[in-house]
Structures are given as structure tokens and as C-alpha cells.
Amino acid sequence: GIQVEQSPPDLILQEGANSTLRCNFSDSVNNLQWFHQNPWGQLINLFYIPSGTKQNGRLSATTVATERYSLLYISSSQTTDSGVYFCAVGYAGGTSYGKLTFGQGTILTVHP
């Protein structure tokens, strides 16, 4: 199956700093999503981004499908950004839409 590797595994920032999280995947995909799991365990969908660039407030994401990687940018980080960021990938075709494979996540800690 598809292998998903996220880096770095851990990241510690001071409030206001910027960061870049990376997701590498081993095979062609046309379904890629980024999630944030907050300290209470809730999984929030940040982006559906199989290719191209999207922005939502202080967060943006870029996926270069041909080179099999995606980046999540967090600018002017806040303590509420703390948690685990997951990248999930899959190939959507026929009945294969649902098979998203999750990476192991990047644990982000933002200090005030």
C-alpha cells in the first residue's frame, strides 16, 4: 500500500513563529487531506488538496503530486495551533475513494 512519511515528527515553536510541515508519499494519489488533531482529540479537516495551493487564514498548503509531496505552512503560530497534524493520502477511482492512508503525524507545540 501507499507509504506516507511526515516530517518533522516533533516541532516546538514560540508564538508568532512560522513553520512548514512536510508529507511525502510513495505512490500516485488524487486524494490528499490535511487534518489537525487538537489536544482534546478532535480531528479537524484543514484542507482537501490533491494538487495545487490553497490558503485559509494563517494556514496554507501546497501539493506537488508529480513529485509526491505536500507542504503545510503555518504562519504567525498561536498556542491554539498546538496538536498533531496529519497528512492522509489515497487514490480515488471507482470504489477506491475511501482508502485514505494516514501518516504518523507531526506533533506541534506552540509556547506563549
Place this chain on the structure above:
Amino acid sequence: DAGVIQSPRHEVTEMGQEVTLRCKPISGHDYLFWYRQTMMRGLELLIYFNNNVPIDDSGMPEDRFSAKMPNASFSTLKIQPSEPRDSAVYFCASSLPLNYGYTFGSGTRLTVV
């Protein structure tokens, strides 16, 4: 919309007992997924449904696990008999078809003692 609703939020049960987890997807979403999260294995897809029909159950760990979706607004994941290694957080998620992201429920934390 209230989002994806899971119940119970926490479940503690004794080994050998039957456990039933419940999920109500977002109205109009055609896809429903059951995931399990553990420290060792991360997030794993157990089974997913499209229009109430199970499409892929290859992630279901063994015959003790079963899932049903009797209608578009309700799904259950059942473990019988439960074992301590089943302890995990079980998430349900739903989605529109293609080009949309998942919406996850709040999860059920299952502890089997």
C-alpha cells in the same frame, strides 16, 4: 448541521463483553468511514460504506468486529467478544463523494479491562 455524532464518548467494558459503537453521519453525505486510533498503529481505516453499502472491510482486524449501516443516518460498529487489545479511540467520519474532505466525529474512547 450538528456534524458527525458518535456515541458513547467513553466506554469501559470487561473482556468478553459485547460493545456497540454508534455513528450518525452528516445528512446528505454518501460515504461513511470507521477508523481506529492507537499509539502503536496510528489511524487505521477499518471499513467504509457508500450509500449504506459496505465497500471495503479489509481493515477489520478479525471476525469479532462487524459493522452495519441500516440506513443513511445510522451506522454501528460491534465488537463481540471484546478483548483488552481492542482498547483504542474509534472514529467515524463522513464525506460527500470525491473532491471533498472528511468530517470526523468526536470519537469513542474504548477501554476493555
